[in-house]
Amino acid sequence: xxxxxxxxxxxxxxxxxxxxxxxxxxxxxxxxxxxxxxxxxxxxxxxxxxxxxxxxxxxxxxxxxxxxxxxxxxxxxxxxxxxxxxxxxxxxxxxxxxxxxxxxxxxxxxxxxxxxxxxxxxxxxxxxxxxxxxxxxxxxxxxxxxxxxxxxxxxxxxxxxxxxxxxxxxxxxxxxxxx
Numbered sequence: 419x420x421x422x423x424x425x426x427x428x429x430x431x432x433x434x435x436x437x438x439x440x441x442x443x444x445x446x447x448x449x450x451x452x453x454x455x456x457x458x459x460x461x462x463x464x465x466x467x468x469x470x471x472x473x474x475x476x477x478x479x480x481x482x483x484x485x486x487x488x489x490x491x492x493x494x495x496x497x498x499x500x501x502x503x504x505x506x507x508x509x510x511x512x513x514x515x516x517x518x519x520x521x522x523x524x525x526x527x528x529x530x531x532x533x534x535x536x537x538x539x540x541x542x543x544x545x546x547x548x549x550x551x552x553x554x555x556x557x558x559x560x561x562x563x564x565x566x567x568x569x570x571x572x573x574x575x576x577x578x579x580x581x582x583x584x585x586x587x588x589x590x591x592x593x594x595x596x597x
Contacts, residue, residue: 425473426483432466440508448504455501463498467491516547549580558587 422430439458443451470487477484490497500506549556563578570578577583 429466429469429473432462432469435462436508450504452502452504455504460498460501463501467494512551516551519543545580552580552584554580554584554587559583562587 436459439454439462443454446454470490474484474487474491477487500508545559546556548554549559559580562583567578
């Protein structure tokens with residue numbers, strides 16, 4: 419790994435500042451997050467963009483930094499979307515972490531038996547992941563749904579989604595500390 423140049427170090431520090439802003443508003447209501455992003459992150463992103471555009475003009479077209487800058491500029495709308503939406507996150511790391519177990523078991527899933535078996539497995543992973551993201555005990559949720567679904571009207575199945583039955587479930591057990 420190479421040592422960053424002073425220019426790239428400055429860019430990395432700007433990115434770090436964006437993440438620091440996010441750390442300060444984590445858990446806040448979406449409207450407050452949006453306000454802070456508009457006041458702090460958006461101007462910093464404008465400076466970042468003008469800095470990388472100026473740097474791009476001084477680089478060889480074949481350099482690695484040129485490729486990274488072009489990638490950023492080509493995806494600028496997606497990279498800065500979180501500044502326009504209070505519910506959005508600065509990165510997709512939460513989604514990636516939620517799907518990590520799926521990626522780790524990928525080889526095993528090749529043998530689910532059929533396409534429909536794979537679709538069922540995906541639906542179960544989605545439900546369980548949704549439970550975890552909403553602090554709902556997945557086992558309690560599945561027990562509740564399995565005991566109530568037979569008597570439930572099919573045109574009102576959305577009433578059995580995790581967030582709609584959360585108040586009827588016991589709270590999720592706190593995570594077990596790992597050594």
